[in-house]
Amino acid sequence: MSRMVLPLSPDELLTTTRTVRKRLDLSRPVPLELVRECLEIALQAPSGSNRQTWQWVVVTDPGQRSRIGEVYRKAVDAYLASPGAAGKLFADDPGRSAVQRRVGDSVAHLGEHLGKAPVLVIPCLAVGRAGRLGDGNQAGLWGSVLPAAWSYMLAARARGLGTAWTTLHLNHEEEVAGILGLPANVRQAALIPTAFYTGDTFQPAPRQPLDQVLHLDRW
Template identity: 75%
Template sequence: MTTLELTPDELLTTTRTVRKRLDLDRPVPPELIRECLEIALQAPSGSNRQTWHWLVVTDSEKRAQIGEYYRRAVAGYLESAGAAGKLYADDPSRAPVQQRVGKSVAYLGERMGHVPVLVIPCLRAKALPAGNQAGMWGSILPAAWSFMLAARARGLGTAWTTLHLQYEREVAEVLELPADIRQSVLIPTAYTLGTDFKPAARQPLDDVLHLDRW
């Protein structure tokens, strides 16, 4: 498939969470999703165990069911103290941005079930570790990000979302997941309305950089 003319740095800095600019009406070819997943499988995995599995949901009824659970989760999130800019109420410079994010989250919350493809990267694990889980999730999250990068390079937009996990059991029933399969993230995937994405505003590096000690 043809890819966008992006340098590696441009790809890394312009792969954004896309909500309002997902094209909900344009079908995504299955072979394009497979191409992105083939790239995702090159990501690191703890001890090279590769215990990942990938749910690609295109069935309209299943997408609608997952979308409804996501809508409920978003409604609860937006009512919480941390949403819609409230988290940064004491920082006027951050509040407007978070308010825009809140509106964007609400937009996708109402439309998740209409996104052409929903991708859910999963791990096989009989039980979640009681202590440090970094090693386990570190075996799937880099691959999920690689999928998003590959999608961006091919003119597709994605969003990193986990709110559906409030209804993880219900979504697992919709998808008939085995009991030992754990969902990590929900990635809505569609063509984008335009491809001109830019780097986002971030904290200055020196505000978060620590050398040798805190």
């Protein structure tokens, strides 16, 4: 086990693991062994019926990262031009609007630089022979990989690494699958750039008050 683990309490780890877009250190290599440690921890996450159908693609080759980065840039450009882009939300609420504009700026920054992140981690699921997703509620399906991906991000945070949860590239999932040579039955769940972060540390983010989103017994 790495000696780089930070002395964070469980609550501090959970409340300060942030999406890192602008503070990824693009010039500092990340040891593959450190990524493997984080993935070993991720594999302890729950999965439906303990099937463990997850697969993990770790991309370190500069050419591969650059090609994926171009796909992501294309997806980000389309997102930022859409009415639902973060920078356009809550226009009638000055406080939340300012926060969302900062989020939009950071999304644009990551769109320009994701391909330069030293490590890209793509959690995947094997879903039948042709990769077709079933009809109806898919919570159980994706619930068999998303907790593991979050565990990876928590483990990375504890080791001084920054990560960002991104899914915009899934609008071009087949293109990325072609770059990586993924089998037809493997579907991607997210794209997680990973790097050491710049600056000192992270603070809990502003969130809605609990009582605005909490429902007891019924809606």
